[in-house]
Structures are given as structure tokens and as C-alpha cells.
Amino acid sequence: MNFRILANDGIDPIGKALLEEAGFQVDTDFISQDKLAEGLKNYDAITVRSATKVREELIDSCPNLRLIGRGGVGMDNIDVDYAISKGLAVVNTPAASSLSVAELVFSHLFTGVRFLYDSNRKMPLEGSEKFNDLKKAYAKGIELRGKKIGIIGFGRIGRETAKIALGLGMEVLAFDLYEVPNELILELAGGVQVTCPVQSVSMEELIKNSDFISLHVPFAEKAILGEKEFEQMKDSVGIVNCSRGGTIDENALIKALDSGKVAFAGLDVFENEPHPAKEILNHPKISLTPHIGASTNEAQERIGTELANLIIDFFKNK
The missing domain is CATH 3.40.50.720 (NAD(P)-binding Rossmann-like Domain)
Known part of the structure; x- marks a missing residue:
């Protein structure tokens, strides 16, 4: 596999390692929201937490995208229904945190x-x-x-x-x-x-x-x-x-x-x-506290691992 993943809000090192072992290129350099439409055109998937927003306009600007991953529970920063209607997979990790x-x-x-x-x-x-x-x-x-x-x-x-x-x-x-x-x-x-x-x-x-x-x-x-x-x-x-x-x-x-x-x-x-x-x-x-509910070492490790496996399974079956 030769797919590129942008982990725009970061990903636990264990999750990153799992993806890289499976042949993915994983970039963790943050791209600001106003530059994301252009920067994301070089990637097959994006993972986010709560900071980055994936709205209709961004989805329309990046027809190359195939998957959106949310490290955590809430999906209110993603236009989930619209993404699915455009053929994208949307996954999250509701139990990990x-x-x-x-x-x-x-x-x-x-x-x-x-x-x-x-x-x-x-x-x-x-x-x-x-x-x-x-x-x-x-x-x-x-x-x-x-x-x-x-x-x-x-x-x-x-x-x-x-x-x-x-x-x-x-x-x-x-x-x-x-x-x-x-x-x-x-x-x-x-x-x-x-x-x-x-x-x-x-x-x-x-x-x-x-x-x-x-x-x-x-x-x-x-x-x-x-x-x-x-x-x-x-x-x-x-x-x-x-x-x-x-x-x-x-x-x-x-x-x-x-x-x-x-x-x-x-x-x-x-x-x-x-x-x-x-x-x-x-x-x-x-x-x-500044929105740190899921911010423990243990939770981030579980989130990264689960998210990586969901991404690997999706692209493996394509």
C-alpha cells in the first residue's frame, strides 16, 4: 500500500507506527484550517481530534480524500452525512477514551x-x-x-x-x-x-x-x-x-x-x-480544564491503535 495520511491533530506514536508498518505514509505536521483545502489535496485520508474541522467546503475541495478519521468520540467537527454522501468513509474511536x-x-x-x-x-x-x-x-x-x-x-x-x-x-x-x-x-x-x-x-x-x-x-x-x-x-x-x-x-x-x-x-x-x-x-x-477529557497517555494509545487499525482495514479491503 502507498497511501498518505495526514494526522492533522496528531496521533499516538503506536498508531503511527502501526500505519507505517502497514505501508502508509503518515504526516503529523499541522496544517492550519485556512490552508487545509490546498494542503490536503496530496493525501488519501485525514485524521483529526477536536481542533480541525472537516466541513462540506473542505470535502468538496479535496475529491482525492477517501477517509476521515476522528480520534475520539464526538463528530460535531465533521460533516459526517455529507462526507458519506460523497463516498467517503468516516470512522471514530468511541470507546477508547x-x-x-x-x-x-x-x-x-x-x-x-x-x-x-x-x-x-x-x-x-x-x-x-x-x-x-x-x-x-x-x-x-x-x-x-x-x-x-x-x-x-x-x-x-x-x-x-x-x-x-x-x-x-x-x-x-x-x-x-x-x-x-x-x-x-x-x-x-x-x-x-x-x-x-x-x-x-x-x-x-x-x-x-x-x-x-x-x-x-x-x-x-x-x-x-x-x-x-x-x-x-x-x-x-x-x-x-x-x-x-x-x-x-x-x-x-x-x-x-x-x-x-x-x-x-x-x-x-x-x-x-x-x-x-x-x-x-x-x-x-x-x-x-482546557478540553483534556481524553488526554491521558492510556487513552491516546488506545485511540491511536484503534484508529490505525480502522484505517488499515478500510484501505486493505479497497
Whole structure:
């Protein structure tokens, strides 16, 4: 095989090696969006993560393209239906990063319930002079065990999030447009397996009864959580979004944080990436990460390997 692949947002070295061993030429030099239409004409396939967009105009400009690969889950940066209508294959790796994203959800939750988002900002500035004041300010943390976590979207990532919650002794309330299983199997150290219950609830029940809410849904034209939903939530609820920007109305979130309705938020994704609103970035009750849900060594290795095998299988059968 003598096919050329542009891994425009990078690819794990293991995935790159697999492709090269199979006879592919893999280039990882980034081509900016405005120059991509011209640069991509020399390639048979492109792989992207979340940064590069593959829209109709780009697809029309590159009739040489045969495959678009997405390293990860969400496909909202690719015009999938249009690509398929033009005869291109579109592949992604939906399972590879699920655990990494789920663990980041709990990084934000633990950060939120113990005020780390604020103490990490203030301790370097005030820790020497106001140690006891800060100790008092952060003395009312809470435990996650025994609390209810509402998971909106119960696909692969939602289920991995639920498994961690169940392992911590939390009660899981799950909502999805599709069927929700009534139990999940937890795989513990030493090969031990434990079956734990999950409650399938309506969106309204989840909103009203959850102590914490975690979003795991694809991009939506309209926010899933807006002013109406925040009003229906428990007082001092915690919100985490490691799914897609735009699924939370950020203005409504700020209002709910300022009023105390929402105790804290953990955000890995934002409405206006890669330029999040300053009001969000500077808010004292928000834990922030720059869209790194899948950015662990283990996840990137799994993504690279799976993506490479999907590409190899596609071109091998042509």
C-alpha cells in the first residue's frame, strides 16, 4: 500500500507506527484550517481530534480524500452525512477514551466538594498571612459517598462515570433517550466483579433529585441545561460538563452560581472554544480544564491503535 495520511491533530506514536508498518505514509505536521483545502489535496485520508474541522467546503475541495478519521468520540467537527454522501468513509474511536473522561469528571467533583478550585488560587497569594482564615473558609466540604449523581446521557462515557460513582458508594440516576440498563458490573482489583443497581429516571426527576449532575451528550443546537432547569435543581447542586460546549447555557450557569443555587461547576468544554468567555474563566466557583477529557497517555494509545487499525482495514479491503 502507498497511501498518505495526514494526522492533522496528531496521533499516538503506536498508531503511527502501526500505519507505517502497514505501508502508509503518515504526516503529523499541522496544517492550519485556512490552508487545509490546498494542503490536503496530496493525501488519501485525514485524521483529526477536536481542533480541525472537516466541513462540506473542505470535502468538496479535496475529491482525492477517501477517509476521515476522528480520534475520539464526538463528530460535531465533521460533516459526517455529507462526507458519506460523497463516498467517503468516516470512522471514530468511541470507546477508547471513556474511562479517561469519566475520571476527569471525578477530578472536578472532588475539586468542587473540597473547594480546591478556589484554594489553589488563594493559597499561593494568601496562605502565609491568612492561613487560618482560609482554613475556616474551606472547612465545610462534603463527601461524595451517599449522594445522588444524575448522569445525562448514558452511553459509554456515562456508564464509565456511573461505575466510578457506584464504586464510591453514590446513588446513580440515569437519563438517556435510549434504554438505560438497571445494573452495571464493576470490575475491581484482582478480577473481582460486583453488580450494582442503576435507576433510570426522567429528565425532570434527574434535575430535581440529583446532588450532582454530569453531562455526557453530543453537541446540541439548544442547551440541555438552561435557566429553567437550574431553577428546578436542588439548592447547592454541583454541575460537571466534560461532554460538549453549548450543552450548558453559560449565562444561566453564571447566574445560578452567583445566586448560590449551584455550589460549583467543573467545566472541560466551553461554548466558544478555543476562546472561552472571560466571565467563565474568571469565576471563583468554577473548576477549569482546557478540553483534556481524553488526554491521558492510556487513552491516546488506545485511540491511536484503534484508529490505525480502522484505517488499515478500510484501505486493505479497497
